[in-house]
Amino acid sequence: MGDTPFEPVIGLEIHAQLLTDTKIFCGCATRFGAAPNAHVCPVCLGLPGALPVLNRRAVELGMRAALALSCTVQARSIFARKNYFYPDLPKGYQISQYEHPLATDGEVRYAEDDGERVVRIIRVHLEEDAGKSLHAAGGDADRHTHLDFNRSGVPLIEIVTHPDLRSPAAAAVFFTRLRGILTTIGVNDGNMEEGSLRCDANVSIRPAGESALGVKVEVKNLNSFRFLQRALEYEIHRQTEAVRAGRRVEQETRLWDTAAHRTVSMRSKEDAHDYRYFPEPDLPPVEVSEAWVAEVAAALPELPEARKQRLVRQYGLSAGEAGQLADTGELTAWFEAVSAAAGNAKAAANWVMGEVTRRLNADGEEIGAVGVSPDALGRLIRMVDGGVVSGSAAKTVFERMYGTGRDPAEIVEAEGLAQIGDEGRLREVVTRVVAANDDAVSRFRGGNEGSLGFLVGQVMRETRGRANPRLVNELLRRALADDA
Ligand code: ADP
Ligand code: ZN
Numbered sequence: 001m002g003d004t005p006f007e008p009v010i011g012l013e014i015h016a017q018l019l020t021d022t023k024i025f026c027g028c029a030t031r032f033g034a035a036p037n038a039h040v041c042p043v044c045l046g047l048p049g050a051l052p053v054l055n056r057r058a059v060e061l062g063m064r065a066a067l068a069l070s071c072t073v074q075a076r077s078i079f080a081r082k083n084y085f086y087p088d089l090p091k092g093y094q095i096s097q098y099e100h101p102l103a104t105d106g107e108v109r110y111a112e113d114d115g116e117r118v119v120r121i122i123r124v125h126l127e128e129d130a131g132k133s134l135h136a137a138g139g140d141a142d143r144h145t146h147l148d149f150n151r152s153g154v155p156l157i158e159i160v161t162h163p164d165l166r167s168p169a170a171a172a173v174f175f176t177r178l179r180g181i182l183t184t185i186g187v188n189d190g191n192m193e194e195g196s197l198r199c200d201a202n203v204s205i206r207p208a209g210e211s212a213l214g215v216k217v218e219v220k221n222l223n224s225f226r227f228l229q230r231a232l233e234y235e236i237h238r239q240t241e242a243v244r245a246g247r248r249v250e251q252e253t254r255l256w257d258t259a260a261h262r263t264v265s266m267r268s269k270e271d272a273h274d275y276r277y278f279p280e281p282d283l284p285p286v287e288v289s290e291a292w293v294a295e296v297a298a299a300l301p302e303l304p305e306a307r308k309q310r311l312v313r314q315y316g317l318s319a320g321e322a323g324q325l326a327d328t329g330e331l332t333a334w335f336e337a338v339s340a341a342a343g344n345a346k347a348a349a350n351w352v353m354g355e356v357t358r359r360l361n362a363d364g365e366e367i368g369a370v371g372v373s374p375d376a377l378g379r380l381i382r383m384v385d386g387g388v389v390s391g392s393a394a395k396t397v398f399e400r401m402y403g404t405g406r407d408p409a410e411i412v413e414a415e416g417l418a419q420i421g422d423e424g425r426l427r428e429v430v431t432r433v434v435a436a437n438d439d440a441v442s443r444f445r446g447g448n449e450g451s452l453g454f455l456v457g458q459v460m461r462e463t464r465g466r467a468n469p470r471l472v473n474e475l476l477r478r479a480l481a482d483d484a
């Protein structure tokens with residue numbers, strides 16, 4: 001028993017806030033960061049007699065997500081009351097879809113280095129968020145809790161996967177892909193720090209080769225990829241140790257303690273809630289026509305995985321390159337504009353993944369704030385391809401263009417950065433460099449090819465990166481052979 005290998009089995013329940021302007025059952029704003037309780041009304045405060053009215057836009061965004069996850073949208077779905085007491089839930093129940101969710105039976109497919117992954121989706125349903133409790137720290141006398149109901153009634157979808165994931169890393173990758181899909185289709189802002197995307201992870205272990213599922217533990221409210229992965233790693237370890245020690249894994253709900261790096265028990269199955277679900281009497285069933293589904297489906301943009309595969313096909317990029325460039329729709333569009341302007345997809349890809357990304361990272365910016373137009377970068381790439389500037393001088397030109405709106409040709413002209421392709425001029429520099437670097441020269445002649453790179457570098461330095469590197473190589477080899 002001691003060394004039975006165990007296989008982890010993982011299923012996720014993801015809550016994503018829908019990008020509506022107003023809440024799901026009232027007209028209050030959903031904007032994040034307002035003063036506490038600035039966006040509340042009798043409906044989202046749960047005052048008696050206040051009637052909910054369903055936000056059509058929330059249904060539409062829910063459908064969008066469902067369709068992007070290849071789910072079947074149900075013609076009729078039903079809201080129910082999920083009854084429980086919690087201070088941030090003033091009605092005493094949450095309105096959520098239960099027996100009849102908005103959509104069912106989907107899947108997410110994506111390529112990994114070692115093959116395709118498929119994670120099946122059980123359901124996507126609509127629900128409202130609860131308020132937020134803020135526990136003030138302090139001694140017994142001033143220990144108290146604040147309640148902020150701005151979030152109460154904010155529309156969410158819950159996405160439930162089948163237990164198809166087999167490792168913490170795979171769960172994190174899946175969650176990344178899901179986030180990419182939801183942000184691409186404009187359903188969710190992907191902001192995990194603000195809690196607009198969070199996940200509950202269900203995990204069990206079983207002896208490898210076994211097909212029955214083990215007893216699962218649910219770890220609630222993980223709001224980063226890293227926490228998801230860490231919490232699962234910890235939990236798999238904890239469960240494995242328990243089984244090895246002859247104990248049973250208890251079915252329970254746990255929390256990830258970010259400070260202590262471990263999961264802690266929140267409630268066990270014995271005190272599991274009986275939510276007493278029943279259909280919400282104040283809301284009619286959600287009716288969705290086939291025409292509406294077709295309309296929402298037709299308006300879906302290209303999804304990240306499809307985009308990536310198209311980049312491979314259309315531009316001959318590697319899967320890795322395409323993966324980077326397909327990170328967001330904006331980045332892909334920008335790359336494609338550069339490629340069109342440059343007439344050279346490979347070079348465009350290298351520039352976007354190289355200099356452009358480096359500069360954006362250094363500035364802490366995204367592609368939306370890039371300091372150069374795709375057209376101007378395309379012109380610069382054409383100048384490199386046409387031998388007007390060397391690759392290394394082009395980097396200097398790029399730095400000068402960035403954030404200034406200057407034209408690459410003008411910069412090359414003004415700063416004398418044009419490539420030196422004139423043999424006579426370069427031969428002079430080569431002769432000087434050879435004369436000044438006896439050591440490198442004799443090492444090269446002794447068979448050390450690497451010394452040539454050093455000498456090329458010296459010529460480049462003398463010409464401020466403007467020399468045509470192919471020509472420099474050629475002239476150097478000739479000079480070194482001649483004088484031998
Ligand atoms: P519950 O009734 O406790 O909510 P569900 O059957 O609705 O359980 O499943 C909730 C989530 O837990 C789903 O994502 C599902 O894939 C996952 N899950 C169910 N059983 C297991 C298991 N034995 N191990 C790991 N994950 C599981
Ligand atoms: Zn309200």
Ligand code: MG
Nearest residue numbers: 013122160202
């Ligand atoms: Mg469930």
